[in-house]
Amino acid sequence: MLYKLEGIVIRSMDYGEGNKIITLCTEHGGKVGILVRGAKKPKSRHGALAQPFTYGQYVFFRNTGLGTLNAGELIESHHGLREDIFKAAYASYACELLDRVLQDEDTGAFWFRQLKACLEALESGKDPQVIVNIYELKVLQAAGYAPQLEECISCGRPCAQDEPQEWISTALGGVLCRACKHFDPAAASVTPRTMKLLRLFARLDLTRLGNVDVSESTRDEIKGVMRRFMDAQLGMQLKSRNFLDQLDKYEFQ
Structure with missing residues (x-):
């Protein structure tokens, strides 16, 4: 059966001597795996369509399982992400997180738009850590592990906005009031x-994100909170996150 879908490459792996297998996050077809024959060859007409973060239109045959690319059209290459090691690292993390956490049936128009907005924000030069933290919250919400931030996770009391400090329990999954700390x-x-x-x-919603000005100390605190939430609620070892940690150490040496 012939399919025609718009999608973003969230994973690309070599297959055989000259081929690649890509995984797309599509707007209307969930996650889709496609074999791209000859994608590794220098003069391949489909090589660009198999690059990570590429947004394109894909025409492919599939009966069951893996599809085979027949034709395609590049919509946005996102080459700016691949040319910058830091942007590429954050983009890889966003793609791997979506691929690992969400099942095929969970991905759809909303997630396609969130990922597309995330990659566009990263390429445009917005603070990558802030972008990724917002994206992580969206992933936790979609996976059913959204942290409770508006009221105490223990007693349900609404959080006072004028508190000099608040407490977050990543183990319990939300904020704790002073009485429940x-x-x-x-x-x-x-x-x-x-x-x-x-x-x-x-x-x-990442698609409506403007400029968010966050101080370095606040950004570091948010990063720490989100790291603990992601570890406590998902507990996944992601290669892209390990690489990000290595880059952070390199950047501040």
């Missing part, structure tokens, strides 16, 4: 600015 002695204390931004990020 003892339920998790390991709960992390966070500043009001960090909590305000986390609540904003949870409500944001």
Whole structure:
């Protein structure tokens, strides 16, 4: 059966001497695996369509399982992401996270738009750490592990906006009020600015993201909170995140 879908390459792997197998996040067909014959050859007419982060239109045959590319059209190459090692690392993390967390039936128009917006924001030069943290919150929400940030995870009391500090329990999955803090002695204390931004990020749609100005200290605190949430709720070892950690160490040496 012949299919024609728009999609973004979230994974690309060599297959045989000259071929590649790509995984697409598509707008209307979930995740799709496609064999691209000859993609590794220098003069391949389909080589660009098999590059990571590429957004294109793909025409392929598939009965069951893996499809075979017949034709395609490049819509956005995102070569700017691949040419910058830091942008490429963040983009790879966004793609691997989606690929690992969401099942085929979970991906659709919403996730296609979120990933597309994420890659566009990264390529445009917006703060990659902020972009990825918002994206991580969207992934947690889609996977059913959204942190409770508006009210105490223990007693349900609405969080006061004028508290000088609040506590987040990644083990319990949300904020704790002062009276319930003892339920998790390991709960992390966070500043009001960090909590305000986390609540904003949870409500944001990446497709509507403007410029978000975040200080270095707040960005580091948000990164720490999100790292603990991702580890506690998903517990996945991602190669792309390990590479990001190595780049962080290199950047600040």
